[in-house]
Amino acid sequence: MTDPRAVDAAPENGLSDGADESRSGGSRLYPRVTSFRSRRGALTEPQQASWDRMWPGIGREVADEPLDATSWFGRSAPVVLEIGSGTGTAALAMAAAEPHVNLVAVEVYRPGIAQTVQGIEREGLSNLRILRGDAADVLENMVAPGSLAGVRVFFPDPWPKARHHKRRLLKADTFALVADRLEPGGILHVATDHADYAEWIEEVGDAEPALTRLPFDSERRTVEGSSLSVDRPVTKFEGKAQQVGRPTSEFVWGRPSTGATDVAAATITRRESENPLR
Template sequence: MSDQFSGDTAITGLEGPDAPLHRRGIKSYVLRAGRMTQAQTRGLEEVWPRLGLTLADGRQDLDVLFGRHAPRVVEIGFGMGASLIEQAERHPDTDFIGIEVHAPGVGKLLDEADKRGLSNLRLYREDALAVLEQCLPEASLDTLQLFFPDPWPKKKHHKRRIVQPAFIELVRTRLKVGGTFHLATDWEAYAEWMAEVMDAAPGYANTAGPETAPYVLRPAFRPLTKFEARGEKLGHGVWDLIYRRVD
């Protein structure tokens, strides 16, 4: 690919840990206008008061928020929410927090969660970095998922990629020791970037075996989205990386 990430490129060329993306005013996403369906509007208007969270709610006690002590999973950028809904429905003994900035996806997920009677799901419509930093306690998460983030393929836009040393370190502090950070992308060059950044980050261990390292075989527990299934039919690759917090 034209934006192939060279293994000889130094990690120091990426954003340093003292410059979080949201503090520098650089966003890893672009807000796009989109039509809202009746169901999506219903989700935002009727279900949000029950399942929605904001930065103004402050740092959460997750046991109080969900009314129980359970494994906790956060997914950043859930899109239209199909994967997150499937996980929450399949694993009722686990609590899920989704973070997404696009209103149609948030509305759709809220509508679906309500229709399926899911009580183990909460949502933020906020900048993910701000949510991690301000709202989620340290060492509180069992898993953080980042599936198919915007690859920002042009070299001049690489600074917008969410996978940067500062973000990786913030994720590490929110994971429990032994917790996992699961990344997936359908852009090979971004997969190489992810592996390069993660392998240089302190406090993580790659869970991949020597046969497939730095990637893992597609985990059966990660739901197959329509987007990914369509890509597979077209011969597109998908790369999964799973790192464990060891310190």
């Protein structure tokens, strides 16, 4: 197995200006992460100790091989991917709130992963695993069509400069790929604090014919008819955005189970006051 400590990480700020645009081979979604002009994130001693204890059981490097979640988790349960989990704020809280879900956090940033690993150990979570590497590889090469109950993307790198828009994760190809990987009734949940990216996401997501937009009200965060919560805590990046007054835009799309109207008719029921994550 590759020593995870030997692999470079993406920058913590997620604004990956060092990414190499020279990638070849067409269908990739994000720029190849291994080509980032990146820095290693040093771990604290307790983080390293936790990593050494926990990683063999809960972590894997992304690889070109199918993901057998049932075997990895030791049980069959709905599988949800969180792409770009950062320090794990949402993944840890949502795994605790959804014990019936097998949650896989996908992240490239080692110190962020290390915090997630520590959280898993501290909280004794048995339903959260970590894939370390490029989310594009995970979606394209590891995840079978129709196999995911949910995909979560919270505060993806906005790539604000126009010439970098092609690097954005959430573009037409991604929506099509996610739609293909979702099982019927599965949902895609996206949040961003970047107004321009939010407009882009809304437009491109709504144009994907295999997905149906579900109503989202920040006061009411559960989609009826789905076993998945769309409730979540404020993430690390969202907290920074709130400090400078940038509001969050949030979207949910569903892959219809029997017809577009079934999913489109789903309503969001739980009120914020009932939210166990706050």
